[in-house]
Amino acid sequence: MLARTADNLFWLARYVERAEFTARIIDITARLAALPKAYGNSGSEWESALSAVGSLERFNETYDTPDEASVIEFLIFDPENASSIRSCIELARTNARAVRTALTADMWQSINACWLELRNYEQTRAPFERMSRERIDPFLDVVKTMSRDFDGAGYRNMLRNDAYWFNRLGLYMERADNTARILDVKYHVLLPENETVGGSLDYFQWTAILRAVNAFTAYHWVYRQGIKPWLIADLLILKKEMPRSLTSCYDNLAHFLDAIGRAYGVQGPSQRHARSVLLRLENCEVQDVFQNGMHEFITQFLTDNSRLGTLVAEQYLLN
């Protein structure tokens, strides 16, 4: 297939995934910010939301204080913010338009409908007043639904050929990146066993992380016990059965890269790299992660993940 088509499919999936992640971050932040101080509300929730999506610096360039209205405006509507939900959906749509015939009609429609909805919000309200507390939930649902529809329609209806595989590569690479980032921002509340930090006050922080990656229920099914920070780390990094864990993402990445390699009859640097990252994750225990420092572990992972992006681009997308 055309290198550009593959590139469009790859980025399309990344932008959809990123939009959903940002929506989730806004969701949990609104939840935390609504708690009384005694339950762990530090007053800087909106600032840490910016850290979680990696946009704090960018925000500080144009806005004064990270209050709720500004952060929401910035994360949802700001066209100057390349990671705002608006930018992500617009870019996803542009990419989708360019490869429309490679997508199923449902996939296109899920993105287009969300775009129209967003434009509607944008055109009917003035900046900073678009999101009242009552409106925000339904809006975030629209974004999450888009992502789910897009994903599901692709999973159900796309031919299992390179178009599908490149699309999935984008999805899992972005997902791995997002999970790693939220772990990195919150690693200080995920300290190992026996260390007492914050006590029960951190409970809401922990559950917020789980909710951010849609794993609150899954946690209980897997561990059948109360929320423990090291188990959260275990779940999000190492548990292969947890769809947003780093191991699961790399299991998928290695799988789809292998499919491409088999179809083209050539394996290359990106296949080797994905397999080696997966191997490292599979052979790792949660104690190792803490022993060597979780921040260091995550930093290394983010480097590896972005390296895979470069390798895929060089091997397939920039031909």
Next chain:
Amino acid sequence: MVEQTFWDEMTSDGADARAVYARVDQWLRDTPPDVLAARRSQAELLFRRIGITFAVYGAKDAGERLIPFDIIPRVIGQSEWSLLEKGLIQRVKAINAFLTDIYGAREILRAGLIPSDLVYRNPHFRPEMAGRRAPHDIWVHIAGIDIVRTGESDFYVLEDNARTPSGVSYMLENREVMMRLLPDLFGAHRVAPVENYTDLLLNCLRSVAPIGSSREPVVALLTPGQYNSAYYEHSFLADRLGVELVEGHDLSVRDDVVYMRTTQGPKRVDVIYRRIDDDYLDPLAFRADSALGVPGLVNAYNAGNVTLSNAIGTGVADDKAMYTYMPEIVRFYLGEEAILKNVPTWRCREADALKYVLEHLGELVVKEVNGSGGYGMLVGPHATRAEIEDFRAKLTEAPDNYIAQPTLSLSTCPAFVESGVAPRHVDLRPFVLTGADGSRVVPGGLTRVAMRAGSLVVNSSQGGGTKDTWIIEDA
């Protein structure tokens, strides 16, 4: 204003429907307006879902707009069609012979049949192509000839589109929607199929691949990109043809061979169905600032390693000034009389004609020689005094740029509009495909309809709509 009478394709001026329209007439009588309205919104929904949109140049939100679709089919009998078909093929044959000559021996200029400056100073003439031959001497593989009708057997050619004619996707989509929308009405007629158009097109494109490639020729469709007004059509056609839809930067040229960048490395391309204008094709040969084109493409073409469809420089044949010489062109190359008539035309470059035109501006349609899309045009009987004076000044300033034609009594067809079923003016663009093994016309075409009462302008950019065209067995 001059009162004109128009020939209606359904009633032919009388009260009773013509034989080919008998069933449509009956259906219109039997179907209450609210059912028609329901069908229309159903059709609109179908189109929205498929995503047929077009962008209007200059429109503020150059986003996507739906082209109006009229659900009442236009019906043409097989015998009428056969005549048209012959005429169309003849016309395209003459155009190809003309282009071979103009870029070759230039015999028609030596014979003095066409003023030479009309060729040499024509902006669409490409000096770069002089002395080159198109593969199989076919320059125009895809032609869209605009036809208007004024009576039972009076067909006129309004315009020859020999560059990158568009609209064929509407012909195909309209048919699909009609079959879903009105299966009973459709089934009651024996409508000649159009859906094999893309198969014919693919065969046609493959047949003109460079000679000597032993494998199956690789075809690609070259688009200016998703912001082009016809992008939808480009992606639609690429999909139906089963070929890659490429943009300029997806292609590269190495040592006069064209490759496309794929996930598996460079892949050789043999035939390019290009929907980019000549000017932007290759920054090394034409406009140096073109970011849409492919550097080196013209050299690859001249080396015979890739076929461009349509060839470069075909615009010299479809220009409105050259149009006026088509009857002579047909006679010169084919030794036959043109089957399809030309609309009588005054060439304003000729002093006598200019004088006549200036005296009769209120009755005539004045067109810019190089204009398209219904822009830069004066429809005398519908123009205000100021518009007429404006054109008088333009004509006096640069008469060479204009031609004038009588306002044709364009035929009407029943259309379903706000006020109910009413006659509206139509034209027809059939598509002529020419490959190594001859020319073919898919029975049908794009019927454009002026949705506003009395309007003669059918262009989609000016509020025109489309309808399905049925070629049926004679009753």
Next chain:
Amino acid sequence: MRIHIRHEIVQTFTPPAKGLNAIMRLTPRSHEGQHVIDWRVEIDADCRLRNSDDSFGNLTQAISLAGPTGQLRIAAEGVVETFDAAGIVRNSAERFPPELFLRETLLTTPDAALRAFASDVEGSDAIERLHALLVRVSERFEVPEDAKPTKHAAGAGPGAAHAFAASAGSAHDLAHVFVACARLMGAPARVVSGHYVSEDEASAACHAWAEAHVEGVGWIGFDPLLGICPHESHVRIACGLDALDAAPLRTAGASAVVDTTSILVRMADRQMQGQRQQ
């Protein structure tokens, strides 16, 4: 005059260009005013040099470089014998009737100011009018002595109307202005690219002038930059409707910044050796 010259072009690409294609018009043809004794073009890269001629009869070479290419060095070298023919070009390779050269191109489209300028030119016959035009164009443009365009890039400039409004420009711009006006005056006209070789330091690697056609006489050269008709010092390389058609070098490929330098070296006046040392 026997001239032995070497024309060197260096083009640098930042970042290095991939998939570069280039078309060169660096090889002169003989006509009555010049006889090409020996000529060759060299590229310092691994590529195939594809010889051809374009529709105007210019000799071209095309190359493709997979790259990445940081720098492209091209050299054209040869020996030409030139004769002063009072600017008249006879027996050149002609592929079109003169009439074709009445066409306007993007770079030679006149505006109102240029039209007015052209309509003021007077003279009793075509030749006189063209000479008057030559004087008027060269007078209008200020070319400071120290800025004699000896090192103009191979680019084609902003076009006749723009250059005219600015009253300043390169040899190409002046040629465009002359050509645009001559066409308005009814004379077929074209742009010529070539070298200007002089004893002093005023030699120009990428020079350009104009030619206009006069019925009964033929093509006559006019050099509006120097205000003269081309003579023995002009080496005629290529011609076309505008400078782009006659450009010594056109390159295109994926690259951000292209920098071109072009120099002309006058070699000792002797026969070229079969093998030159690098």
